[in-house]
Amino acid sequence: MSAPSAPGLAPAPTIVSAPQARYQAVRRQSVALCEPLLPEDTVVQPMLDVSPPKWHLAHTTWFWETFLLRDYLPGYVVFHADYAFLFNSYYNSLGSRVNRADRGTLSRPPLPDVYAYRTAVDARMQELLEQADTLPPAFWEVFELGLQHEQQHQELLATDIKYILSTSPLAPAYLSEKSEEGKDELPPQASWLPIPGGVYRIGFEGEGFCFDNEQAPHDTYVADFELQNRLVTNAEYLEFMEAGGYRDFRFWLGEGWDLVQQQGWEAPLYWVLRDGSWHRFTHHGLQSVNPAAPVTHVSFYEADAYAQWRGCRLPTEQEWEIAARRFRPEKAGGTFLESSLLDPQPLPAHAAPDQCHQLLGDAWEWTYSAYHPYPGYERAAGALGEYNGKFMLNQLVLRGGSCATPESHIRLTYRNFFHADKRWQFTGIRLAR
DSSP, X not given: OOOOOOOOOOOOOSSSOHHHHHHHHHHHHHHHHHTTSOGGGGGOOOSTTOOOHHHHHHHXXXXXXXIIIHXXXXXXXXXXXXXXXXXXXXXXXXXXXXOGGGGGGOOOSOHHHHHHHHHHHHHHHHXXXXXXXGOOHHHHHHHXXXXXXXXXXXXXXXXXXXXXXXXXXXXXXXXXXXXXTTTTOOOOOOOEEEEOOEEEEESOOSSSOOOGGGOSOEEEEEOOEXXXXXXXXXXXXXXXXXXXXXXXXXXXXHHXXXXXXXXXXXXXXXXXXXXXXXXXXXXXXXXXXXXXXBOOSOOHHHHXXXXXXXXXXXXXXXXXXXXXXXXXXXXGGSOOGGGSOOSOOOOOTTOOXXXXXXXXXXXXXXXXXXXXXXXXXXXXXXXXXXXXXXGOSSOEEEESOOTTSOGGGOOTTOOEEEOTTOOSXXXXXXXXX
16 A cells, blocks of 8 residues: 655635634644544654644644633633543643643544544634634734644644654555655755854844744844854764764763663664665655755754764854844745655755855754743743743753744744754754854
């Protein structure tokens, strides 16, 4: 049986308001991401960081019901009294919930019931959006957050599905096998882009949406630095591996070295040796490693060890944003979720050496910056105040988005954050010095 083709967006209805069209498009994308799966695939949780796809579909629906329908649609009655317990993620102020590690035990409600839940909530949201002229500004703020929240879960769906299928002994492909044309064409030699030191403004300013952790805009000082003009490739990372990088403690932070020994790491996540050559599990099944593509699925510890081995370092998030603002990348230059490739693509050989490439899309870039609040940050009141603020400790900032990030979801100021050991996202490396 051949693998399904890539999921995509169905045409939007024509006679709808702009908010309705956006809502419908975002909600359809979540369902489309799950269409290639079997029902059995949607309940699997092979590790703590991964949530079952069925849970994602239900949780994002619970979000709309909890934060908008209950507050703004008169007479609204929740779809099912138990769903708040089953599908709350981490909002302590909204009551008890299923332990995160136990989401894989939710064989009930069955998948058809979850889709019925989505259909029912979507219908009531459409009813609410038909009253757009009467809705207060506070509604539209949470409405926008709801769209962005569901797009975050679309990225998680794409990466969680990959991890789930990778743990199957059959290594099933999620998408049809992709073409390997141009695989042997190496990208241009990386170049260094000088950035003068000084005081720069960072953080979100202007119109449009941002998460609260991107505020408040503030001045920061950096010394002169240089940033590499593209992401590190698989071929370059393989040099580190072949030079014994995973066996030499000198390049590793202490915690990272301990983890390498405990876990037996010798390559990025999803890499396996087959017949003497490296292959990697992808959404398209097991494929040989493309030397020209950006390396992904590396932890902060691996990224930092590689940088140390090269005699370089990782950029800070301030340096990354300063460089990104300086070179003003176009979103169209990256690989995003809408491409359905679900794999970062090699930089073309003709790419200009004096420009900074692959800044948006392709891979989340580790920075050597702790995830802390900006000066002047204020946590929102109520349940939505738990969205970002309570995680501002013991995590590192990543910048730029990935091939699993919806294109309309990313900004130069976007601050993603993970613990240093995480590898299941499309995390990559850009060098600084």
